[in-house]
Each structure stands twice: as C-alpha cells, then as structure tokens.
Amino acid sequence: MRASQNTDLKRLVIVSILLAIIVVSLGAYTRLTHAGLGCPDWPGCYGLIDVPETSEQIIKAQQAFPDRPVEPHKAWNEMIHRYFAGTLGLLILAIAFLSFRRRKEGTPVFLPLFILIVVTFQAALGMWTVTMKLMPVVVMGHLMGGLTTLCLLFLLYLRLSRFRIPGGDYSLKKYARYAMLGVAILSAQIALGGWTSSNYAALVCTELPICQAGWQERITFDDSFDLIPPERETYEFGHLSHNSRVTIHVVHRVGAIITGVYLLWLAIAIFGRAQSRFLKNAATGLGVVLLCQISLGISNIWFSLPLIVAVSHNVVAACLMLMLITLTYSLKRKI
Secondary structure, three states, rough: HHHHHHHHHHHHHHHHHHHHHHHHHHHHHHHHOOOOOOOOOOEEEEOOOOOOOOOHHHHHHHHOOOOOOOOOOHHHHHHHHHHHHHHHHHHHHHHHHHHHHHHHHHHOHHHHHHHHHHHHHHOOOHHHHHHOOHHHHHHHHHHHHHHHHHHHHHHHHHHHHHOOOOOOHHHHHOOOHHHHHHHHHHHHHHHHHHHHHHHHOOOOOOOOOOOOOHHHOOOOOOOOOOOOOOOOOOOOOOOOOHHHHHHHHHHHHHHHHHHHHHHHHHHHHHHHHOOOOHHHHHHHHHHHHHHHHHHHHHHHHHHHEEEEEEEEHEEEEEHHHHHHHHHHHHHOOOO
16 A cells, blocks of 8 residues: 555656656746746736737736737747646645655655745746846746756655665765765856846857857956846846856856866766666766757857757756766765
8 A cells, every 4th residue: 555655656756747847848938938028917917817819808908017018929938837837836735745644654754845845935936037027036046946846856756766776886985975066066057057048148159169259358247147136127138238248158158168077077987987787877878968968058059049959958957967866866875
C-alpha cells in the first residue's frame, strides 16, 4: 500500500516537472514576444478570465485601460502562461497536501511544503511583474522563481525515487563540492541572462566573442546593475542607456565563458575518473547539454535572436541545471 501511494505521488511530481518545463518555456515566449503587459491587470485580463475579443469587450477594456491598447495576440500569450502556471500551482498544492498526510510513512514533508511556499511567492512575482510594469529585478526574479520551482520538483523526484547509484568511485567524493560550486556559478549566469533579457540588452552586442569593436570604452557600472531603478510609468522596452546595456551584455558574455569552461572541466574530470557507467553517462549528459546551450547562445547572436532559438536557450539552460543537479546529488550520496 505504501509503495503504491509513493508511486502515485511520484507520478504527480513527474507531471508537475513536465508542466513546470512548459511554464518556463511559455514564460520565455511571453517575455520574448513582448507580451508581459499583454494583460495590464492580474490575475484576469482587462477584467476578464480570458481575453477581450468582441467589439463590446474591446471597447470596455479600452475605456478601463486607456493607456494600454488591446492586443489580443499578446494578451493570449500572457493568459495561456497564467493558465498553465495556475495549474502547476494547484498540482504543487496537492503534492504538499499528500506529503503532509503521509509524513508518518517516511514521505518527505519539508521539501514539498517549501516548494509550495516558493510557488506562492512566484505567483506574487507574476502579479508584481504586471503591477510594477516589468521592473527588471521583478522580471528576473520571476524567471529565477520558475527555475527554482522546477529544480526543487526535480529534487523531490530524486528523493521519492530513493535514488541510488552504483558503489565504488570513492575518489570522486571531492568533486561533490566542485559540483555544488557549479550549481552556484550556473545559477548566477542564468540570473545574468534574466537581467540581460529584462533590460532589453540581448541585441546590443552583435559580434563574437565579446562584443563589437570599441566595447571597452562603453563599459559603465554606474547604473547597469542597480536593482531598484528610477520610478517610471513603465519599464517596457528598457530604461537604461546604450552603454549600460552593453555593460550588462558583456558581463553576461564573460559569465558564459567562465561557466562554460568550468562545467566542461567538471564533466571531463568526472568522466575521466569515474568507474561506474552511471557517473560516466551523467558527466557525458552534462557535457552534451552544455555544448548545446553554448551553440544556442552563439546562434542567438549570429541570427539576431530568432524566437525559437531564444526560447530554446531558456529551456536548455533549465535542462542544464537539472543535469548538474543529478550529477551533484549522485556525488553527494556517495559521501
């Protein structure tokens, strides 16, 4: 009976992980299609649970929000994202409830409840994204909140799976701390990516490997990373100067180089020293996803940020983090 209950809970977690990946993808798509303010209110859209499309609805919406012209295609992008995010929130609530009920049977409790707290705060960030008119720090926080939710759900899946790895490879114990450092470095780089996107700095550098000629003279840290910007009616399409955006993009590029070199070293080092097929496969997977992510980053610049590539860059970043979490968790379990 207990095994059956854990299996049901694990299936619910798997569904939630898949849904979280979809939510992350839709969030990137909404941001990249400039639909973050497609609905100027929250949680509805122009006071509706869907999108105003009839003439009467559009007239009423325009009267209620005269500063935001009704753009149904952008509004649908935003609302579809909200529908999926809301469904994910309900699934996480069910996971927390079931875990709490089964706490005496050895089911993890703290982690599901923590995930529920995170997704609740994530909902608040979604609201503030709209009410604070795409303030960059809120947009970046919303991105990181979605990624955190996905990673915690994946960690819960590993816990419920009673994750085990083959014995041996005791010489790899020390790499657990290097893998943890990799998680921190990758998290910082993803946050930099969110900061670059939320400040509309993705296309200010159009050449590789760093930026076009003369970028060194444009570097300024005066306000490039100020978390609380001057108050404005809206932050849509950015509020920083060109030089500040160049600075943000260059820091993101340098961060990408550091992250890429470090994770590639980690993957090669573990692959070369591992005896078990499991750890060799995990290291190989990390390396393959990393190279894919690097290729997508280069393609974003080379082809001027095509939508499908830009969305994929966000999704593969999440997958890269999941691969790194798998490797880190495996190494930690050996200690």
